[in-house]
Amino acid sequence: MSKAAAAIERLMELHPKGFDLSLDRILRLLERLGNPHLNLPPVIHIAGTNGKGSTSAFIRALLEASGLSVHVHTSPHLVNWHERYRLGAQGGGQYVSDDVLAEAVERVAVANNSEYITVFEIMAAVAFVLFSEHPADVVVLEVGLGGRFDATNVVPDPAVSVIMPIGIDHTAFLGDTIEAIAGEKAGIMKRSCPVVIGFQPSVAALDVLVDKAERLRCPVTVYGQNFIAFEEHGRMVFQDEEGLVDLPLPRLPGRHQLSNAAAAIEAVRMAGFDLTDKAIEKAMLVVEWPARMQRLTHGALVDLAPTGSEIWLDGGHNPAAGLVIAEAFAELEDRVPRPLYLITGMINTKDPKGFFEAFAGMARRVFTVPIGSSDASINNADLALAAEAAGIPAEPVHSVANALKLLRDASTNDEVPPRILIGGSLYLAGDVLDENGTPPV
Known part of the structure; x- marks a missing residue:
């Protein structure tokens, strides 16, 4: 067992494995750590029932194809805890090393001082510590569960908030109607900060999301209204208010990946980063995301x-x-x-x-x-x-x-x-x- 895995195993013996949705505990812990969540590069924050991981992968590919370094936080991991933390570097990021992760976990655990907290909250705090102490141009931050009370939802002014498709899931925590779940996911929106709403199979969920964005006076773009992607002659065509881009089909298979890719392109643009057609094309060809088709x-x-x-x-x-x-x-x-x-x-x-x-x-x-x-x-x-x-x-x-x-x-x-x-x-x-x-x- 790696040093980091052993340290996390000890935490799991002390703290609950499940979810106890609240921001109080992680905010207390982050304050003891010097508020690392307030010392990050621009953050792209992503929520949704499905498609979060693939969209994160597209966003990373787009930014790295543009020559930027990108920190990425995703969950859960597949094999090793290190997969949750990709540290940005010129030419492409890498999963955090075992020594660096183990040291960060131990430091966060000491700061928490054995007080009640969930393991996910501790591991989210680890992400903020790592991402604040290692230089990068952008942070891609994936929500763990829901949005409003998720431990990642402490960033006050994201460069863009992205909401991917919403469905019925985790009803014990988020509510048993699509409107209630959409309301929880919409909780990552921040006043006046840009919002990208990806493809939504439910009109009721879309209405909740758009209403929340408008009430917060967020610049908002919606898949199917302000941007779209479709297949034509074996190619992907992306269209938004800047015009059309003719692209190869994404490397990730499945028609649903066209709308995920479109949301990623729109999110990077809404976050204020320039994207050339060449960079978008490269991203479609190199993007990878394990265990998704x-x-x-x-x-x-x-x-x-x-x-x-x-x-x-x-x-x-x-x-x-x-x-x-x-x-x-x-x-x-x-x-x-x-x-x-x-x-x-x-x-x-x-x-x-x-x-x-x-x-x-x-x-x-x-x-x-x-x-x-x-x-x-x-x-x-x-x-x-x-x-x-x-x-x-x-x-x-x-x-x-x-x-x-x-x-x-x-x-x-x-x-x-x-x-x-x-x-x-x-x-x-x-x-x-x-x-x-x-x-x-």
Whole structure:
């Protein structure tokens, strides 16, 4: 175990792992640390139910293609805690080193003096310490949960606040209506600071967001009204009030990535940074984001699958994510038909039937698996029942490796090799990347 992981493990024994939404504790802690959140480069703050991580990746790619150094905070991590903190550098940032992260964690823990606080709040404070003490041109700051009371929501004047698609999720914390959830996400908006509203599948959510931005007198741009992206002749066309930009399709697959890329371009512009067409084009070609429609081409788990299989990994875990992932697989099926199989694990705060319904009529079978890294894993037999209730034949198995071996043993030489989606949880995605020997770098 690394030094940083050991230090964080000690904190997790002392403090709650879950969420207790409030800003009082982290503001108290940050004051003891010298208020590092007030000593940051311009901040791009991102909330939303889905698409936050991909949009963060696009924004980083755009800024780095423009020659800028970018700090990035995302959560959760997939394999190692270090993934939550990318420190900016000319030519491209890197995950924080173990020594630097361990020292920052220990310093924050000492400042907290064992007082009640959640682990996420401590780790958010670590981000502010790291980002204030290492030079960079921009900070990309992803919300952990919600917005209004999220531990990242202490930056008083972000360069731009970005709200990505909102759906029903985390209802125990955010409310059980789309309007209530949108209101929580809108809490990252700050008076007179620019706001970019990405694609919103719900008109009710959009109305809440626009109303809040107008009440705060924020300059606001809205996907579908002030900017848009669409595919034309195998290219991506981005359009806003500055005109059209003809671009290659993003490296991240799926039609939903066009609207994520568009929000990222608009956010960088609204934050006051110049973007050349050349920089935007480069960003579309180099952007990467692990466990979001990630193609696995080699590794220990890949070797267990039927020869010639096409294996994809995606951490999407709610009904809205299921719809966009299923749409991406429908596009793949149109181009190169293959039988689709799902290997799925989920945690008990999610809606498994709603997730599976997106794949009804597409997936031939679901293999349901437990998630070893989460105490909240849904029992694989119960998860199989949810898949069958959604209309997909399902079989509970012990592991991803077990599922891949079953597919291999059942395959014949005259069959088209399968297309396999492993997903349903970022925890499962992290376990898969670790076991496969292909962690994020």
